[in-house]
Amino acid sequence: MKDTFKHQGMRKKLVETLKKKEIKDKSVLKAIGKIPRHLFMDSGFIDHAYVDKAFPIAADQTISQPYTVAFQSELMEVKPRDKVLEIGTGSGYQTAVLLELGAKVYSIERQQELFKKTSKFLPKIGYRAKKLIFGDGYKGMPEEAPFKSIIVTAGAPYVPNPLLSQLEIGGRLVIPVGDDVQVMTLFIRKGPKDFEKHEFGDFRFVPMLEDKN
Ligand code: SAH
Numbered sequence: 001m002k003d004t005f006k007h008q009g010m011r012k013k014l015v016e017t018l019k020k021k022e023i024k025d026k027s028v029l030k031a032i033g034k035i036p037r038h039l040f041m042d043s044g045f046i047d048h049a050y051v052d053k054a055f056p057i058a059a060d061q062t063i064s065q066p067y068t069v070a071f072q073s074e075l076m077e078v079k080p081r082d083k084v085l086e087i088g089t090g091s092g093y094q095t096a097v098l099l100e101l102g103a104k105v106y107s108i109e110r111q112q113e114l115f116k117k118t119s120k121f122l123p124k125i126g127y128r129a130k131k132l133i134f135g136d137g138y139k140g141m142p143e144e145a146p147f148k149s150i151i152v153t154a155g156a157p158y159v160p161n162p163l164l165s166q167l168e169i170g171g172r173l174v175i176p177v178g179d180d181v182q183v184m185t186l187f188i189r190k191g192p193k194d195f196e197k198h199e200f201g202d203f204r205f206v207p208m209l210e211d212k213n
Pocket of ligand 1: 109110111208211
């Protein structure tokens with residue numbers, strides 16, 4: 001569990017790459033510059049940690065591409081102390097970014113193996129989410145709602161209604177929607193039944209699956 005000067009140097013380069021790709025939010029770039037992404041991956045793959053690519057983790061899942069993490073985080077417009085919900089904890093890397101942004105983070109993972117691994121790992125490196133649960137993200141976390149923002153980090157075939165209804169007024173849902181390819185979509189809740197929708201181009205995620213496993 002080491003973070004060396006070499007890793008820090010590689011991270012600086014990754015941040016430069018993200019800037020070139022038009023990521024502008026300074027707090028998001030700072031978070032990515034700080035978080036030791038190599039620790040979120042299995043040890044054999046450490047050389048891949050600071051290239052701008054998704055990478056396999058356990059249970060056939062992936063740690064999202066840094067650009068995608070940055071892009072989604074930017075769309076959420078996280079402010080310190082915001083209550084945020086993440087669907088798809090996975091490796092916990094996106095969770096760590098949200099925590100660095102000062103959010104109170106609630107996160108759901110449907111793969112038991114990953115849930116267990118990541119729940120142990122995050123506090124070990126100093127990242128404390130408010131709540132990590134093993135469950136089905138299609139249902140959201142009604143007992144903790146409403147949220148200032150919600151991020152879905154798996155490809156959703158459709159937009160789950162519970163997620164829209166768990167947003168506070170003014171809240172933002174960032175969700176990749178589609179089957180093989182997903183359109184990054186932002187919903188802003190303008191009123192109890194009024195949502196503004198914005199679309200931001202194509203991305204590829206592992207699928208958001210129903211129920212837990
Ligand atoms: N944010 C993660 C991305 C992991 S990939 C990271 O940075 O590492 C997407 C994750 O979503 C996988 O771990 C997958 O198991 C999880 N997932 C898929 N469908 C889900 C659902 N219905 N509820 C909760 N998690 C889900």
